[in-house]
Amino acid sequence: MGDVEPQIEQLCVPEVVAALLRELSAVTDYRTLQDSLPQHLTSLLRCRSVLLYQRSGETLQLVAGSFDEKPGWSAALLAIAHINPIQLDSEVPEACAWRARQAIAQPATEPLLVAMPLIYRQECIGVLVVWRQRGAATASMPEHWTADEIHGVEAIASVVALLLENTRLLEQDRERIRELSLLNSISRQMSCSMYEPERVRDLVVQRVREISGADLCDVIEPATVSVIPWLVSPLREKLFEHFRAQNTPTVLLIERPGDVNNPHFSDYLQHLPASVSTFFALPLCSDRAVTKRSGSVQRASLETTWNSLQERRVSGIIVGAYERPWKLRPAQIVLLQVVASQASTVLENNRLEEEKRRLDRLATLGEMAANVAHEVRNPLASIKISMQMLLDDLVSGEASLLDNERMQWVQLSIGVVLKEVERLDSIVRDLLLFARPQRLHRVRCQLPELIERVLQLIQPQCVAANVVLDRIYDELLPVWLDVMQMEQILLNICVNALQAMPDGGVLTVACRLYSPEHTLHATEQPGDASAERQTIQDSSATVGGKEEQSGSVIAQQWIEIAVSDTGVGISPAQLERIFQPFFTTKAHGIGLGLAITRRLVEDHGGYIHVEGQFGYGALVSVRLPIIQTGHHRNVL
Incomplete structure (x- = not known):
């Protein structure tokens, strides 16, 4: 009696699809679904191995697989799988199936391996590989794939892609909900x-x-x-x-x-x-x-x-x-x-x-300072006049009433009182200037000449401190500004620079034109030249003794006055607070000098910029716009 060929049951696609949906549609964790699919498909498709690849950049990466319905990375599975990433432009069946968007079977006759793209909404999300082994056929497992089975497996691959993507999207939605809840919680707590x-x-x-x-x-x-x-x-x-x-x-x-x-x-x-x-x-x-x-x-x-x-x-x-x-x-x-x-x-x-809150406190303090300064200034004036009259009397003929030693002590004491009165008067002036800013009175002047007058005032202090003065002036046209306020600005800056060089050094003062595209702070990005035209609003200024009408004027050019020193420099912590009123690092002083300086510069329509590093000196730049008024005069 001859051998009877075993009757192999045909692959029933509807039953496979129904089983997949029944067993895996309830899985909501994407990674769990990835790991479970190959094992279930190995049994349902009656094959030796199922491999699942997903795209990662320009490669296909093996993410899950099974061999003989056994999950995990067995030696048999690793022998047939591509462990290393598969380049999408390579000629292996997986990459060919990805590019062709259709099943690729090898060998062409009686194929053992079929690679099918996983397509969801016309987008390929991965590749599914099913493999049978020649010589291992049983009643439930054919030796190779038939054409009808390949068409059926393609349909099943579409269901697999649907399961994967739906689970991924569901997991994404859960992740977004978790993120939104987290962000809402963070926002509420903050x-x-x-x-x-x-x-x-x-x-x-x-x-x-x-x-x-x-x-x-x-x-x-x-x-x-x-x-x-x-x-x-x-x-x-x-x-x-x-x-x-x-x-x-x-x-x-x-x-x-x-x-x-x-x-x-x-x-x-x-x-x-x-x-x-x-x-x-x-x-x-x-x-x-x-x-x-x-x-x-x-x-x-x-x-x-x-x-x-x-x-x-x-x-x-x-x-x-x-x-x-x-x-x-x-x-x-x-x-x-x-x-x-x-x-x-x-x-x-x-x-x-x-x-x-700080500005509110300063506003209150400023109002209080103005009242206190007014009340204090009158007694100071009386004390000063009385002490000067007493000193004059002692120096005159009545000095013979006192011996020489007592006379020297009296004169020294009066000198100390007068010096302290002058210091108190200076503090009161700063408080008044800070609390009650004055209106600008612009006059025509040469800026280098104004700077020279200020440098002449501090020349004796420079000699005493062994500080060398260095000047760098560009040729500039006459400008219109408030001379007294500008002298105050330069004097404050230069005195601070001198005090930063107790062991001597070099004080450099430069005055030059400043091009429009460089008028922004170092942290800002300059734009094109046309965008850098500045609009200055100045409703309180007077020019040459006549009140200018409020309105806009256009800045075409800028002037920079740069004062640099080789002193002790400025620490980052001090740089953050350098313009705050009443902040000072000196033993004497109330910390209003630079606050007043900045406001005077801003009243001229400019700004002040400070650069410094602890131990390497400092650079203070005052930048002022040269503008055209309605009468077409150069006004700074």
Whole structure:
């Protein structure tokens, strides 16, 4: 009796689809579905192995597989699978199926392997590979694939793509809901902590850890010394320098070993501990318009004002690090940026609220200072006159009534009293000038001659302090300005420079034309020349003794007066507060000099800019617009 060929049951596509949907449609975790599909398909399609590839960049990456219905990465599975990524332009069946968007069978006759693209809404999301083994046929497993079976498997591949994408989208929706809930919670907590900066920073650190899973996390600030053990001062300074130079704040992400040979990251890596595998940093930034009082620089249009007169303030930096191999997902980076943005807004609002309270206090203090100064000045005048009359009497013929030793003591005491009265009178003048600003009275003058008069006043102090004066003047046309106020501005700046050089040095005063495209602060980006025309509003100025009508005038050019010294310099903490009223680092003085100087400069329609580094001197630049009035006269 001859051998009877076994009857092989035909593949029933509807039954396979029904079984897939029954067993896997309830799976809501994407990774679980990926791992489960090959094992179920191996049984339903009656084959030895099923492999699932998904696209990753320009390659196909193996994500799951099974062999003989056994899950996991067995030796038999690894022998037939492509462990390394498959290039999409290669000639292997998987890549050919991806490009052709149709099933590829090998060999052409009695195929054992079929690669099918997983297509969802006309987009290929991966490749499904089914494999049978020659010589391993059984009653339930054919030896190769027939044409009808290949068509059936293509239909099943479409169902697989549908299951994968629906689960992925469902997981995405759950992730978005979780993110929105998280952001809502963060926003609510930060709003409640608006007036508690320390609590806001603690909250930021907590939420960043929650989102990123970072091993190390903290917030650094520019005005405080870093005490973070794993973040050294040079790295801290480099981070602030990096983010201040950015036009658009972005995340700084450094990964080892991938970025070790990247020249842009080499300076950062040398300061990071060797244990750190991945490092990220996000700035806490606020873009604020440069606002000034009447007479200050404004743009010709609102749009150019917002685009050009913005100053980026980096109030802090969120830093995080992993001590294990880790790669931040794009969704995590977006969430971290949202947290940084919310924290920046809250901290900036808190800063503005503090600034408002400070200005309110200053307004009250100014009103009080004006009243106190008025009441104090009259007795000071009486004391001064009386002491001068007494000194004159002692020096005259009546001096014989006292012996020489007593006479010297009396004269010395009177001299001390007069000196202290002069100092009190100077303080009262500063208080009055700060509390009651005077109206500008512009007259025509030569700016280099005005500067020379001020330098002549401080020449004896320069000789006594061993300071050399250096002058650099460009040829300038006569300008219109308030001479007394400008002398006050230059005197305040030069005296401060002298006091910063107790061991001598060089004081350089330069006066030159300043081109329009350079009239912005160092943190601002200059635009084209036409956009740099300045509009000056000055309703309180008088020119040559005649009141000018309120209105707009256009600045064509600027003048810069730069005063530099080789003194002790300015620390970053002092630079932040240098123009605050009543802030001083001197043993004597009330800290109104630079506050008055800035206001006088702004009253002329200009601005003052200070650069300095501790131990390397300072540069103070006063920039004033040369404008054309309605009478076409050069007015500064």
